[in-house]
Every structure is written in structure tokens, then in C-alpha cells.
Amino acid sequence: MSVDVTAEGLLEAFVRYMAYERNASEQTLVGYRGDLEAYIAYCRERLGEEFAPSAGDLDLVRGWLSGMMDRGGKASSVARRLSSAKSWYRYLVKVGYLSSSPIVSLKAPRQERPLPAYVPTSELERILEPVESPSLREVRDRLVVATLYECGLRRSELAALRTIDVDLERRSLKVVGKGDKERIVPFGISLAQMMQQWSEIRDREFGGSDSFFLTLKGKPMKGSDVYSIVRAQLASVPNLARRGAHTLRHSFATDMLNSGADLLKLKELMGHSSVATTVQYTHTSFRQLQQVYHAHPRAQNNTTIMDIRIQALHFDATEQLKEFIRKKLDKLNRFADDIQAAEVLLKVVKPEVSENKEASVKLLISGNDLFVDKVADTFEEAIDLCVDVLKRGLEKRKEAHK
Template identity: 45%
Template sequence: MLVDEFLSYLQYERNYSLLTVEAYRKDLLQFILYLRELDENITFPEDVDADLVRRWIISLMDNKGGREGKGYKETSVNRKLSSLKSFFKYLMKQKRISADPMRLITGPKAKKPLPYFVKDKDMEMLLDSHEGNGEKDFISIRDNLIVEMLYDTGMRRAELVNLRDADVDFERMQIKVTGKRNKQRLIPFAERLKDLMWQYIQVRNQEVGASEYFFIRPNGEQISSYIVYRVVKGRLSEVPTLAKRSPHVLRHSFATSMLNNGAELNAVKDLLGHSSLASTSVYTHTSFEELKKVYHAHPRAKKEGGYYGN
């Protein structure tokens, strides 16, 4: 059988794992079973065309396609299509078929999940609790500033790691950031962050010594991305309702907070260093979700047929 030949090819010539080969087998047999249920006279693979594949995609995504009466998600459908495409590509290579029915097939676009973020009040409580704990040693002051700077500026983890003393202009109260593809941008900062940075620099220079890089380790070397990740993850673990904890969550929190408090989308785009509004617009969806929650809290929304209700 052609499917068996293909699976052997994956296992012995492409060195795919047994689990991967088994996943290919299940996907292909599922498609063959669909064809038989659709029409017993369909010959596989000779009679397969793009229309049949598209009908299969629809059947996978409807309410009868997946487990427990639920359709398959876009990611699962695309994985099955990938198996089918690999199979027909193999048949073309072996000259078993003259045309590839998958050449015009595109899978469903996966819905992008809304970014995780920390609410303003939770972030304020988190920052204030560590600022007022009385810890004045170098590590504590540095780690507090890492979290504060990521949240106050929206910069990426790599941008913070590579920040240099020369990039911080206290007179103009702005930070020069080098982002992706070496694109530079200026991010303003407020008095609160300015005071925290001065405090950090004084302790750093006294206990460790001046350095080219702004954030350093106790041995004077540049801080690593892992240290930043570990610090942020530890701090965000103090927010029990947060499902994801990483430096990028603080970037999301910055953008969401800016938009929720009236900032223009183009201004947030420039502060984040996005090349287009498409990347920034995801935060408008986040803000809208928060807005809907506020509306649904309205007493009229709780009544059936109310202005905001269902």
C-alpha cells in the first residue's frame, strides 16, 4: 500500500521518530476513511482533487469533526493537511501521480490568542510592595528596576539586556533603545523611573563599579537574558490570576495600559518599535475585552434583553 511505503520512507530514510510516523499514519487513514464514507467509488489517491480536500477540511472543522462533538482547531487541521501534503509530495517524487492536488490548498488561519497582561491595579500593588520592603542591596535594587523599567517603557528583554549607560539621557529624560534589525528609537521616562535609575547607578558604582552596560551582575559582567526572565517570572508569580509570566507580559501590560488610558495607537506603535500598526492593533482587542467586562458589570447588562446584555 502506498501509505505503508510512505511511512517506511519517513522512518528509515528521513529518520522520523515512531511517534511522528504514527501521527502521519493516523492523519492519512482518517482522510482515507472520510473518502470511503463520502463515496465508496473514490479511488485513493488517483481520484483525490483539491475540492475533495477542501470538503475534508470543512468536515474536520464542523461540529462533527473532532472529539466530543467539537470541531478540530485550526492548528490540528493544519497539522493534518501537512501530513497530506507530505504524502502527495512523496507520490510526485516517486512519479506515482502526475499532478499534486495539494498545490492549491491553504489551511485555515489560526486565531491568535490575546496577549497576557497585568492589570494596572495589580501592577501597582506589585511594584509598591517591593519598593517599600526596605531592601537596599545591589541585587534587590537592580531587580526592582528591571521589572519597573520593562513595565514603564515596554521595551523588549533583549533591548534591556543590551542597554548601555550612554543610552540613558537623564537631562532629556529619554532612553535610546536598539531594537530588532538594529532600529533605534527613543522612549521617554518619568520622574519615578528616573529616581529608581539614579538609585541603582549609585549602588552599582559603589558596590560593583561602573560598566559599559547599564544592567550588570555582581561580577561586573553584562546581565543575561535568563536572569531577566528569572527575575520577572519570580515577581509575576505573585499575581495568582496571571496564567503566563515572562518579560513579554510586561511589554503587553505597558501597551494595554497605555491604550486603556487614552494613548493613541500610533504613539504606542512608535514606543514599542513596531514596524506596522498590525502588530500593535492586537492590544486594541485586549482593551475591548476589558471594556466588555465593564459593560457586562452594568446592572442593565444582567437583565435579559438589556442594553448591554444577551
């Protein structure tokens, strides 16, 4: 049988290899295919002829990545596409098409890690509050959120759960994660009761099912269905930059650490191959930082250190802007000694008008959070306006407690 050595043929062979020999997920395969089709199209346009990968393609890859950066592409997107290209060239070396990869030493642009989105426990408790005479949709959607949050699953893992994977007696899930790796995830009595309720309603409506979670039409659920459910359920949570299933997975990890969970055990629960990945998924526990800080004898009477979390929607905030925000918010400690954290969200609301920079600030204070958002010509002005409002709010709060 002849081997198709066109760029498209080599791409298809690579995708089959990743699917059948590396057990890559459908989402990963779609990403590889899209990235590499874009690369092949770029090479054809630049060369003005058919493209065949070779050991001399370094400049082609550099030009492809540079073009994306020049058009305002995010560093994270450029890094992902470079990773796809590296994987493809490694495969071509593996199968003997190339003797070496031309981009083995090419580094991705440095990218700033955005602060992971986190859903406060109080908001999750509100969302999961039981309702009287719930519909099938309400029972299922609450259970989807609860399972993602209490078990730390990926959306693809939840969608793939089979009825036989759910052991209500032992209160455990058998989860198949990335690379077809299996793990056992325990859960509590409350979640077991919710699962039992869903199982009974589901079976009455659709009969027995191999898939544990179903759509409202009785079909097995997909990852995209899970995303839509979670996004709708988290719509009412204020000041949340991202509202997908991964936000709940991150919230699971953060709350586990805040409750004293061991990082290595958490790694196993989340199905990570490396503890370094687990660390990236978690907020630094502010409660742990406070405990360490207050252990020092000179720190006993000092005010708490404010944890300032800054998120920028659809753009990268400069370090200068972040430092400006930190300095402004740090001054609020003079008006209250129990501010635990400040969550800042920056976004451009209407690009066509001058006053289009919106800043939202939420102060997390024991017993009474404060929230304000302001729009101005610059983010610095918007932050100044927010800080003025928060100062007045803290002063009123202080007067009320006298």
C-alpha cells in the first residue's frame, strides 16, 4: 500500500497515531488538526507552492508564530500552536520521514498566567440549595454542578460516566481520565443522595441507561452539554471571569487545600500525572499564608495581609497597571483590619466610546463583602473611583461597629 506523503496525508497519519496509539481525546485531536491545517495553509501561501515538511522549516514556523503575535494573538494561543507543530515534527522523526525536528529548540513566547477563576463557597451553596418539587432538568443540572465541584472532574470525565461507574453504596466514582487512566474518586453522603434522586427520576423518564448523565432527550451527554449547563448555573455569580466546568474543578482544588488536604493526595484525586500541574490549578491558600504570617511573634497585632487577585478579560494587563492597583487597594487596610482579599476584574465594555474601561472590585471581609464597579477613560481612573467608594463603605462600616 502506498503512503500518502503530502502535507495533508502526513497530518492525517499523525492524527490517527495520536488517537489510536496515544489515546488523545477528541478535543485534543480537533485542536491538533485545526492548528496544523492553519500551519500548512500559511506555508503554502508564503512559499507559493505545495508544502512538504522538511528539516529546514525553522523560518517557516517562526514566521507563522510571529504573524499571529503581530495580529494581536494571545501568547497562550501561540504557545499552543507551537506545541502542536512540535508534536507533529516529532512524529515525523519517529516514523522516519525526517531525520531531525527543525523546531526542537524553538521556545514559545513568555506568557503570563491568568489568575484562575474561583467560585466562592457561599455562591456554590446558594446554587446547590434544594428546591421544592424540582423538575428533571433542575435535579440534573444541580447534580452536574455538585459532582464537578465535590469530585473535581473534568467535563469530559463527567460526560463519560457510566451508571456502573457510580457506586452509591461505597460512595465512589470510577473515572477514566486523560490517556485512559482510571482513578477512584470518593464522595460524601449529600452527593450520594442527589445521585440517587437523579437515578430514580432518570429511570422513570427514560428507562435504564448505560450513561449516568443524559440530555433532556435521553441521549448520552457530551462535554459541550456539560459546559452549557455549568455556564447557565454560574451566570448569577458576580465578578467571575470564566464560567465553565474547569472553574468548578479549580474551586474543588482550592477548597481542598484550604481545608488542609495533602497536595500529593489531591494530585491523585484530580488525575494529574505531575504534582506541578496540581499546583498550577490551585490558588495559593490565603488562609495558609495568614497562619504562617501570624506565627511570627511580631505579627500578632498587625493587620492582615490582603490577597489581591487581578483578572483582565480579553487583554493582558501590564505589570505597571497591576502594581498601581495593588498600591491603591493596599491603602484600604487603614480603614479595616479584617479585609481578607480583593478580587479585581478589568474589561473594555464599549470599544467605540471613550469611557469604556470598567473596573470591578470585590472586598472579601468577614461577615460582609463590599462590591463596586466603575467606568472611566482609563483603568487607573476607574480604580480610583472604586477605591473612593470602598473607603466610604469601610468608614460607614467602622462607625456602625463602634
